Amino acid sequence: MDLAFFSVQLLNGLQYGLLLFLIASGLTLIFGIMGIINLAHGAMYMIGAYLVYDLTFRLGSFWLAILAAIPVAIALGLIIERLFLDTLYKRDHLYQVLLTFGLILVLNEAQRIIWGGDVHSVPVPELFSGRIQLTDNLQYSHYRLFVMGVCLALAGVIYWVIRHTRLGIIIRAGAVNRDMVEGLGINVRTLFTLIFSVGVALTAFAGMIAAPLTSIAPGMGDSILITCFVVVVIGGIGSIKGAFWGAILIGMAETFGSVLIPSLASMVIYLIMAAVLLVKPRGLFA
């Protein structure tokens, strides 16, 4: 492996890792902080991609489509939390698993009814349609660089909100002891609705921003679900910092693993998870 090839793969690994962080960040909030097992995470990612596909063609602009799709995603989160999850917090985790598994089926079928079974794509927005030359025969799209920037910026914002704001303190406290925070006069019910909606919106946003880089097809969210759980578990449940480094680690491992040890390509992330959990059973940053 020469230096040029190594550098290109480093860039690929970093970009994939950052995108993984964005996709997993919603799960960190919902699963990591609120403790809700949301199996419909992948389906929400898919809904984000389909929304932006639909709205890009309706509104004629990718950016407008994202602006219009975010409120829809927040509304979806609101509805799901208030109508279904709200009644399940006091119950066993199994109920959340059943509910969110049901949501996968409902969202997947809704996708098929609204948008059909065909494969779609969203063109890369004009502004970032250029490419930089990496090696003599390889180029890299400006849009991928832009996505990296967005992911980094969002990582910073989420980290700052959770660590350094009053809202962040309340969120962390509410996750640890819901009753105590309620006793201090804070409306935890509203707080949880807020976090869940933001989590859904982040997940859907990941689908939106990834849409020009991927193909939009039924079931596209199913395969990312497991990877996201792996990222959150490796990083340490509830830790934004952990999810970030977990995502970078998995991104690098998949990128280099698939080329260097192709026979283990599909296993490599689980091997890493096993190794991390052996050394640090609660994850890297728990």
Added chain:
Amino acid sequence: MKTTVKKTALASLIGAGLAIGGVVNASDDPVKLGLMLPYTGTYAALGEAITNGLELAIARHGDQLGGRSVEYVKLDSEANPSRAPQNMSRLVRGDNVDFVIGPVHSGVAMGMLRVAQQTGAITIIPNAGLGAATNELCMPNVFRTSFSMWQDSYPMGKVAYDRGHRRVVTITWDYAGGKEDIAGFEQAFTEEGGEILQQILVPFPSTEFQSYLAQIGSLRPDAVYTFFAGGGGVSFVRDYAASGLKDSIQLLGSGFLTDGNLAAIGEAGEGVLTTLHYAETLDTPQNRAFVEAYQAAYGDMPDTYAVQGYDTGMMLVQAMEAVGGDTSDQDRLITALSNIQLDSPRGPLAFSDSHHPIQNVYLREIRNGRHEVVGIAHENLEVPDEACNM
């Protein structure tokens, strides 16, 4: 609403068919066709296209088979291999169908073949491309009207060599269908004297191709041969173009890479070469008539799957005519089916001893968002079936 339109269109076609087909003998018992196809889930569009093609063929011939009316028993296979044996048994033993038509998915085919062997039910496979169905697992009562992975990719090997490519990288998903496909290409390409630099297997169903594209860039082949389908096909062709590799390294592929995906692939697909046993742009009177009739009936352009369904219907029409509508003598029916030669929209179609289509495979290039037929990559190609002894 949609069904009503469809029914009316079909009715008018039936009228036309009656006029051409002549006298139809009335019979008490309808011929029962058991359709075991996916009508929900990822493969629903394929199941629907096959059903449309099949019904169109039969409707165009007076909505009868050998003088008997036709009853369709449709069962949603859900493309679920674990339910295949049970579903097939239900059609054969429960509904007593005369013919089973299905499936789309190769995994489901494996389950169906087991029941086909136990029950001897006449089964026509309108899609699933697993090689074994007409080779190791072949049986007298099983026919296929579609393709095998090998059949569609083998001709590309010679095409690649003739175009001056000597060093090629192949890339596909790490699953049976993908591996059977690139094996056909690699066989033909190395027979000609070409070299396979590397065979890349991507975990199924990953569509994260960046690291593999970097690998291809550093290997510097003359061309890349690939098999991906559905979302994977769209992602690969778009990523390949976005990485700039397309400018220096020719992309070759199975027809399934781009079939049904052209709109989603967009500009990235221009110049990509693929081989397949059909192209909707095929300029023959048979295909033009088929496309016109299909559009009149369903409002859509037909695809490869619709043709496979249509030819399944044509097989039934001709075989049932040959036996005069008598389904009681199964051996006679099987002989009639094996002797069929069709003037199909895809070109001349006959069946090998293992009941697999002997057909043309076309070389197609994407130009202006359409599969233009460049030529016949291999004429009347028969697939290897040494392991079949029936």
